[in-house]
Amino acid sequence: xxxxxxxxxxxxxxxxxxxxxSTRVLETDRAVAFLDAFxxxxxxxxxVPRDHHxxxxxxxxELAAHCGELLPRLCRAIKAATNAEGAxxxxxxxxxAGQTVDHVHYHIIPRSPGDPIHWPWPQxxxxxxxxxxxxxxxxxxxxx
Ligand code: AMP
Ligand code: ZN
Numbered sequence: 001x002x003x004x005x006x007x008x009x010x011x012x013x014x015x016x017x018x019x020x021x022s023t024r025v026l027e028t029d030r031a032v033a034f035l036d037a038f039x040x041x042x043x044x045x046x047x048v049p050r051d052h053h054x055x056x057x058x059x060x061x062e063l064a065a066h067c068g069e070l071l072p073r074l075c076r077a078i079k080a081a082t083n084a085e086g087a088x089x090x091x092x093x094x095x096x097a098g099q100t101v102d103h104v105h106y107h108i109i110p111r112s113p114g115d116p117i118h119w120p121w122p123q124x125x126x127x128x129x130x131x132x133x134x135x136x137x138x139x140x141x142x143x144x
Pocket of ligand 2: 006007010011012013014051052053102103
């Protein structure tokens with residue numbers, strides 16, 4: 001097996017290596033899910049690939065696919081175990097978006113009616129011209 005990518009300064013790499021304790025709920029050869037130490041709701045879980053990649057935009061496709069494959073089963077288990085009605089699955093990318101740990105992770109946050117979490121975030125509007133301009137720019141980036 002290829003050597004894993006690790007950053008000795010990264011708190012999640014330390015958790016994955018076992019030098020910082022965690023409460024694990026799922027482990028595969030490429031990813032681990034453990035309970036968030038500061039949960040937004042009980043059962044708030046983080047799914048973390050074992051290899052250190054700073055954020056979702058830098059995650060290799062194959063590892064993203066592995067994580068994506070684990071999410072439905074994790075959501076089912078977390079929902080059932082917490083009696084939650086639903087969940088938010090969130091990835092923060094960059095400080096501006098609230099990312100504080102630079103090792104990519106998926107939050108699975110169980111949701112119940114009346115809990116203290118608020119969605120939706122404030123929504124705006126767009127014009128057809130602006131949507132067309134943005135879509136053209138994004139398609140060009142995807143093709144480059
Ligand atoms: P983010 O703000 O998206 O980077 O999320 C980082 C998450 O890691 C936060 O929800 C923290 O509560 C959580 N966290 C930080 N330190 C630990 C730790 N030692 N064990 C478990 N979760 C942690
Ligand atoms: Zn790391």
